[in-house]
Amino acid sequence: MAAWILPIAFAIAASCSGGEQREARRVVIITCDTLRADRLGMYGHERDTSRELDRFAADAVVYESAWCAVPVTVPALSSMFTGWLPHEIGSIYTNRNQIPSEVETLAETVRARGIDTAAFVSNGVLRRPPAEMGDVGLAQGFELYDDEMKSRELQRPIVERTAADCADAALRWLEGRKAASDDEFLLWVHFQDPHGPYTPPEEADVYRGASYGRRLAAADKSMGVRGAIPAYQFLPEESSSDRRDGDPARYADLYDAEIRWFDQHAGRVLQWLRDQGWYDDALIIFTADHGESLGERDWWFCHGESLHAEQVRVPMVVRAPGGKRAEQGRAREERAVSHLDVHPTVIDALGIEAKPTRGSSLLAGRPPAERPISAYLANAGKDRPAYAISDGRWRLVVDARDPLALHDLSRDLAEREDLSAANPGEVARLQALHDAWFQARSSSSAGRERPMDATTRRAMSGLGYTDGDGDGH
Ligand SMILES: [Zn+2]
Numbered sequence: 495m496a497a498w499i500l501p502i503a504f505a506i507a508a509s510c511s512g513g514e515q516r517e518a519r520r521v522v523i524i525t526c527d528t529l530r531a532d533r534l535g536m537y538g539h540e541r542d543t544s545r546e547l548d549r550f551a552a553d554a555v556v557y558e559s560a561w562c563a564v565p566v567t568v569p570a571l572s573s574m575f576t577g578w579l580p581h582e583i584g585s586i587y588t589n590r591n592q593i594p595s596e597v598e599t600l601a602e603t604v605r606a607r608g609i610d611t612a613a614f615v616s617n618g619v620l621r622r623p624p625a626e627m628g629d630v631g632l633a634q635g636f637e638l639y640d641d642e643m644k645s646r647e648l649q650r651p652i653v654e655r656t657a658a659d660c661a662d663a664a665l666r667w668l669e670g671r672k673a674a675s676d677d678e679f680l681l682w683v684h685f686q687d688p689h690g691p692y693t694p695p696e697e698a699d700v701y702r703g704a705s706y707g708r709r710l711a712a713a714d715k716s717m718g719v720r721g722a723i724p725a726y727q728f729l730p731e732e733s734s735s736d737r738r739d740g741d742p743a744r745y746a747d748l749y750d751a752e753i754r755w756f757d758q759h760a761g762r763v764l765q766w767l768r769d770q771g772w773y774d775d776a777l778i779i780f781t782a783d784h785g786e787s788l789g790e791r792d793w794w795f796c797h798g799e800s801l802h803a804e805q806v807r808v809p810m811v812v813r814a815p816g817g818k819r820a821e822q823g824r825a826r827e828e829r830a831v832s833h834l835d836v837h838p839t840v841i842d843a844l845g846i847e848a849k850p851t852r853g854s855s856l857l858a859g860r861p862p863a864e865r866p867i868s869a870y871l872a873n874a875g876k877d878r879p880a881y882a883i884s885d886g887r888w889r890l891v892v893d894a895r896d897p898l899a900l901h902d903l904s905r906d907l908a909e910r911e912d913l914s915a916a917n918p919g920e921v922a923r924l925q926a927l928h929d930a931w932f933q934a935r936s937s938s939s940a941g942r943e944r945p946m947d948a949t950t951r952r953a954m955s956g957l958g959y960t961d962g963d964g965d966g967h
Pocket residue numbers: 527528566567568617689783784967
């Protein structure tokens with residue numbers, strides 16, 4: 495047992511091949527908010543929610559077992575764009591904790607090599623922090639950080655951007671670069687649509703499944719409620735005339751419709767790259783910041799509440815420059831990967847000298863068969879976060895809101911069956927593995943807490959949304 499825990503503590507190192515040969519001219523990272531892997535065709539969903547991304551996946555590598563570090567937008571993406579766990583970069587589990595300027599982001603590393611960087615984001619919590627906070631947060635290193643958002647959520651005064659507007663903005667930027675045939679860039683496009691409330695445009699609202707069989711009441715609280723529809727998700731049009739409730743199956747239909755809408759517009763960006771001849775020599779990565787509970791463990795239409803697969807497992811599809819997926823091992827990879835692998839993968843593709851991170855390049859052959867992959871939530875207190883730890887096959891969830899649970903990912907990626915009672919030795923081994931993994935890096939950075947602006951605070955409090963972060967998940 496201990497024989498392989500110790501080497502893990504020293505495994506944080508430059509792990510990619512990292513030669514000076516630059517393979518990719520361009521890097522495109524497409525992320526989608528609140529998108530469960532298992533609602534996409536490439537991951538076996540029976541509905542046609544993802545025609546465009548399935549086409550992209552057809553000559554890329556689909557990672558079956560991919561995980562974020564925290565099911566909350568800002569810390570999840572902060573971890574992804576640095577290759578470190580959230581507590582190591584001061585982004586501890588809430589949307590308000592911004593990574594400080596001393597943490598070097600992927601965009602900063604890439605830009606320092608003279609490569610242009612641009613981001614188009616669509617979730618209100620990803621807006622650039624106020625200037626008086628200094629150079630903090632995910633915008634660091636992006637020469638252009640386009641966070642213009644003209645839409646707002648149905649129930650909360652939180653701004654967002656639709657997939658159509660986000661794709662339009664990214665395409666305008668790409669159009670402006672057409673003249674330069676040797677153009678090099680890192681482009682990040684973050685879509686928001688599957689994030690609740692589920693309000694797809696009519697043209698995408700095409701799924702009508704059977705009723706769930708019972709209706710759920712809408713809660714008064716926006717977040718952190720079990721057995722009910724969170725207030726921020728409540729759709730008045732789907733409610734009975736005499737009470738605030740809804741058919742959860744209809745909500746799931748609308749969730750799928752949002753994915754379909756996002757997919758169409760992500761597809762426009764991919765098609766533009768194909769048409770322009772900029773597709774083939776690009777590294778293209780598609781993933782989500784986190785998943786969404788659709789009733790598992792009685793959590794409905796929420797994230798940031800649980801460390802189980804429905805909230806932490808994400809799609810991960812990577813197309814190497816030239817579509818050379820042989821270099822990544824196979825077309826579908828069952829070995830576990832994580833958001834922490836995105837940073838070293840991009841660095842590897844651009845031929846930049848590798849930096850120490852927690853992850854491994856996905857272009858350097860198959861991912862390691864056994865390595866720790868962890869996830870966190872603050873619900874046990876910020877000093878003692880709830881955690882989940884996996885060695886690739888087993889996954890242990892130690893979460894204050896649920897009983898401890900052990901899952902065998904080799905046959906239960908959805909984490910339906912708890913095997914902890916029959917496998918106490920595995921539970922103890924994974925707890926020890928986590929202790930070593932969590933403490934492996936000695937230094938950490940303090941984050942900067944983003945102030946909530948007065949207008950938002952007043953509006954939220956007037957609507958009764960004073961729980962949780964106050965600024966959504
Ligand atoms: Zn999110």
